[in-house]
Amino acid sequence: MDALPPIPYRWDGEALVPAGPHWARRANELLVVGQTYTMEERQERSSKSHAFYFAAVKELWESLPEAASRDLSTPEHARKRALIQTGFHRRHDVACASKAEAIRVAALAAMLDAYAVVVIDGTLVSILRARSQDYRNMDRKTFAASKQAVLDYLSDLVGVPAGERRAAA
Numbered sequence: 001m002d003a004l005p006p007i008p009y010r011w012d013g014e015a016l017v018p019a020g021p022h023w024a025r026r027a028n029e030l031l032v033v034g035q036t037y038t039m040e041e042r043q044e045r046s047s048k049s050h051a052f053y054f055a056a057v058k059e060l061w062e063s064l065p066e067a068a069s070r071d072l073s074t075p076e077h078a079r080k081r082a083l084i085q086t087g088f089h090r091r092h093d094v095a096c097a098s099k100a101e102a103i104r105v106a107a108l109a110a111m112l113d114a115y116a117v118v119v120i121d122g123t124l125v126s127i128l129r130a131r132s133q134d135y136r137n138m139d140r141k142t143f144a145a146s147k148q149a150v151l152d153y154l155s156d157l158v159g160v161p162a163g164e165r166r167a168a169a
Contacts, residue, residue: 065158084115
């Protein structure tokens with residue numbers, strides 16, 4: 001079963017009640033009366049922090065040395081590469097029958113995701129794809145850690161010590 005989309009609820013002292021008529025209709029569409037569901041609190045990220053992060057990525061990208069900016073053509077590319085390089089990625093390994101097949105698989109992987117890092121080791125192709133930082137895929141704690149790692153990584157590329165960047169922010 002696919003994960004249910006988030007529905008906001010309000011505690012009325014006895015039960016969790018959908019937070020408004022729209023959410024009540026949505027709950028009726030998705031949930032089965034009498035079935036037990038496990039709920040987990042999700043702490044929302046600050047939209048202000050989110051906006052600051054993307055602005056900081058863009059600012060750091062605009063300050064990249066020429067050599068780095070050739071490889072990282074957009075702020076999005078820089079952010080995703082930083083996520084991969086700092087361990088916030090998904091890894092997919094493909095075992096191929098030959099070196100020629102590995103080269104074809106790597107070319108296809110690179111074509112399907114321009115931001116992926118694709119590595120060929122003999123007949124093994126490793127595809128590293130940045131984890132999504134959207135609200136649904138990354139909780140607040142993981143987002144904070146990945147945000148810090150990305151900003152530190154990009155600061156290093158720019159040549160600004162992370163401590164100086166944090167003080168300026």
